[in-house]
Amino acid sequence: MHVLNVNFVAIVLAAVAAWLFGAGYYGTLGKTWVAALGTTMETMKVQNAGKSATAKATPFVLSFIAELVMAFVLYGIVFHVGIWSIRAGIISGVVCWLGFVVTTTATNNAYPGRSYKLTAIDSGHWLGVLVIMGAILGGFGPR
Numbered sequence: 001m002h003v004l005n006v007n008f009v010a011i012v013l014a015a016v017a018a019w020l021f022g023a024g025y026y027g028t029l030g031k032t033w034v035a036a037l038g039t040t041m042e043t044m045k046v047q048n049a050g051k052s053a054t055a056k057a058t059p060f061v062l063s064f065i066a067e068l069v070m071a072f073v074l075y076g077i078v079f080h081v082g083i084w085s086i087r088a089g090i091i092s093g094v095v096c097w098l099g100f101v102v103t104t105t106a107t108n109n110a111y112p113g114r115s116y117k118l119t120a121i122d123s124g125h126w127l128g129v130l131v132i133m134g135a136i137l138g139g140f141g142p143r
Contacts, residue, residue, distance in 0.1 A: 006075065010140035014071040014133040019064050021132055025125050036118035071133050078137055089138020093130030101126040 026033060034041055048056060078084065078092050102123045109119045 005142050007140050007143045010137050011068065011071045011075055014136040015064060015067040017132050017136060018067045018129040021128050022063065022125055025128060029121055033121050036115045036121055067129065071137065074130065074133050075137050079142065084138055084141035086135045086139040089134035090131050093134030097127045097130045
């Protein structure tokens with residue numbers, strides 16, 4: 001994969017779309033997600049009360065950077081598979097999700113005894129992210 005052939009527009013677009021999906025996803029499931037964490041919105045507000053605006057924004061910025069990296073890596077996987085289509089991109093995203101994301105999320109949540117609901121919510125988010133990214137990257141193809 002030569003850097004000149006990388007479709008950076010598709011990668012950035014995929015990351016933006018995935019980030020916006022996450023905002024809508026957790027915006028809709030926020031209260032359920034907080035309950036699955038074993039806390040309340042009030043407790044989280046108290047914990048965040050003394051934080052600076054920068055500290056509050058950090059997780060959102062980190063999420064976007066992580067999604068840029070994820071889109072770049074998924075682009076590389078689709079590139080090496082060599083099939084550029086929306087379907088191929090989605091399949092690659094689902095395979096990555098199943099092989100890496102859901103397994104890691106389930107393992108990380110199992111040790112501290114977190115709820116299966118939390119695992120399902122977080123894994124569902126990443127499935128949506130990888131499907132969206134795969135569709136965009138596969139649909140745009142290489143430069």
